[in-house]
Amino acid sequence: MAKNLPPVWNKIAKHAMMPETNHDERARYNFLASLNKHLAHVSQGNKMAYEKRVEPAFKAKNGRNIASVEELQEAISKDSHYQIWSSLRRSTMEMRQQAGRSIVLRQAEELRDKAEGFNKGKSTLVLDPNCKVPEYLLAVDNHLMPGSYHTELIEGDVTPAANYDSGIFVTTAGLLGRYNDGGGKAITSWVKKTYPDFAPKRILDIGCGMGHNVLPIARAFPNAEVIAIDTGAPMLRYAHARALDLGVTNVTFMQMDAAKTIFENESFDWVQSTMFFHETGGKSIYKIMNEVYRLLKPGGLTLHIEQPQYTNDMTLFEKFIRDWDALNNSEPYWSKMHDIEPIDLMQASGFRKEDFMQIGAKAENDLDDGTQKAEEPEDHGRSPIWNVFGAIKN
Amino acid sequence: MIDHIKLASSKSKGKRPYFHEDPAVERVLNITMAIAGELAVMRERMDTMERLLEKKGLVSQEEIDAYVPETKEEETQRQEWHSEYISRVLRIVQQEMEELENPDKSIADIANDIDKM
Numbered sequence: 001m002a003k004n005l006p007p008v009w010n011k012i013a014k015h016a017m018m019p020e021t022n023h024d025e026r027a028r029y030n031f032l033a034s035l036n037k038h039l040a041h042v043s044q045g046n047k048m049a050y051e052k053r054v055e056p057a058f059k060a061k062n063g064r065n066i067a068s069v070e071e072l073q074e075a076i077s078k079d080s081h082y083q084i085w086s087s088l089r090r091s092t093m094e095m096r097q098q099a100g101r102s103i104v105l106r107q108a109e110e111l112r113d114k115a116e117g118f119n120k121g122k123s124t125l126v127l128d129p130n131c132k133v134p135e136y137l138l139a140v141d142n143h144l145m146p147g148s149y150h151t152e153l154i155e156g157d158v159t160p161a162a163n164y165d166s167g168i169f170v171t172t173a174g175l176l177g178r179y180n181d182g183g184g185k186a187i188t189s190w191v192k193k194t195y196p197d198f199a200p201k202r203i204l205d206i207g208c209g210m211g212h213n214v215l216p217i218a219r220a221f222p223n224a225e226v227i228a229i230d231t232g233a234p235m236l237r238y239a240h241a242r243a244l245d246l247g248v249t250n251v252t253f254m255q256m257d258a259a260k261t262i263f264e265n266e267s268f269d270w271v272q273s274t275m276f277f278h279e280t281g282g283k284s285i286y287k288i289m290n291e292v293y294r295l296l297k298p299g300g301l302t303l304h305i306e307q308p309q310y311t312n313d314m315t316l317f318e319k320f321i322r323d324w325d326a327l328n329n330s331e332p333y334w335s336k337m338h339d340i341e342p343i344d345l346m347q348a349s350g351f352r353k354e355d356f357m358q359i360g361a362k363a364e365n366d367l368d369d370g371t372q373k374a375e376e377p378e379d380h381g382r383s384p385i386w387n388v389f390g391a392i393k394n
Numbered sequence: 395m396i397d398h399i400k401l402a403s404s405k406s407k408g409k410r411p412y413f414h415e416d417p418a419v420e421r422v423l424n425i426t427m428a429i430a431g432e433l434a435v436m437r438e439r440m441d442t443m444e445r446l447l448e449k450k451g452l453v454s455q456e457e458i459d460a461y462v463p464e465t466k467e468e469e470t471q472r473q474e475w476h477s478e479y480i481s482r483v484l485r486i487v488q489q490e491m492e493e494l495e496n497p498d499k500s501i502a503d504i505a506n507d508i509d510k511m
């Protein structure tokens with residue numbers, strides 16, 4: 001039997017907001033998930049090509065080793081394996097966006113109407129037409145998603161979120177679980193296990209997107225008031241409707257910039273973000289962390305799930321290949337963010353060094369039927385293996 | 395109504411990276427991969443049809459897998475289909491070979507020739 005086949009798309013959980021898909025649309029997602037997985041394996045050839053061809057050729061020509069990521073980039077960009085792998089990978093991501101958008105845009109109005117059915121008159125969805133989309137989000141369409149999180153093609157649009165929800169399965173080859181919430185589940189389990197007496201009354205999730213990672217937290221603390229913020233109205237409309245359909249009623253979704261929220265000082269017991277900071281900007285990241293510090297009660301907990309850190313013992317090649325997605329799958333700030341030590345970021349906002357923590361986390365995947373256990377290369381930028389950093393405010 | 399077909403294929407912000415010296419390689423590769431995808435989609439649809447036919451007791455997958463052409467005519471029809479299909483897909487290679495065999499003038503040159511005819 002072939003090893004580690006991605007699950008078929010139809011395994012993902014259905015809920016009222018999930019776009020309708022026909023046979024061919026599901027098949028297209030299945031093809032793309034498999035193609036992504038295939039390319040993760042072929043990616044090993046890049047390292048081989050680098051070690052066997054690129055590096056020796058550079059050394060022969062220059063009489064020294066490659067000394068920087070920039071030199072490596074320049075040298076490897078002429079290697080034929082790297083070229084074909086890169087162009088296939090880029091093409092796959094573009095096809096994933098095309099496939100998702102072709103599903104959701106044909107039913108944009110139906111999806112909008114469904115969301116409105118859930119959202120109308122509810123106090124738990126608070127949109128703010130004066131909320132400005134931050135410059136860093138306007139500058140790029142993260143992970144090649146045309147129009148990013150905020151663009152509305154019709155009034156009341158929810159298609160950016162519907163595209164994200166239905167298609168993240170392709171990018172991760174199904175490793176985030178049936179509800180794409182493997183990150184939220186992992187952090188919830190860790191918090192419950194590490195702080196069994198922790199009983200947060202008020203929880204804030206920043207950059208919540210379509211709300212997939214905040215729901216496990218809200219479920220785990222049903223008596224807590226949970227607030228999830230994002231600047232993208234389409235994401236919030238979808239997130240709110242999705243949450244209600246899934247029976248989660250203790251989350252209020254609010255349109256707000258995490259760098260300048262309206263909340264009072266020391267008003268939250270837990271401030272969480274999941275895969276958020278690497279899609280912000282060089283100045284905003286500090287402003288947002290300042291805000292996290294301001295909002296936390298003394299003794300409050302903050303945790304941030306992020307891409308793996310770069311470490312000093314990483315080879316140039318590893319740093320380079322980890323940056324591939326940042327630059328070629330359009331998540332550009334990620335290529336800068338790894339130069340910031342999380343501990344420095346947090347200390348700059350007032351957290352104490354001795355209160356800083358950093359742990360590894362792996363998605364909890366309810367789609368895992370035991371057939372995904374074979375040894376696999378890490379799919380850099382895709383594997384749900386993360387760095388979590390945070391602190392308790394004292 | 396939005397133009398959902400055109401919008402589905404929209405470009406994202408930021409200059410697109412090209413990885414081959416000649417961008418034409420990248421262009422052709424992208425078109426080829428899209429077709430590879432559609433072939434996979436078609437294969438999945440066929441698979442569904444076969445399984446439904448089997449469930450309804452009309453044809454079994456074993457029958458399909460075991461099927462071989464039974465008459466000379468059926469054999470010929472199949473092989474002709476393959477031959478034509480391959481020729482269609484690899485058209486440009488054949489044409490490049492023909493050009494190599496019989497080096498041609500450019501159409502602009504031919505226009506000049508014709509102008510004198």
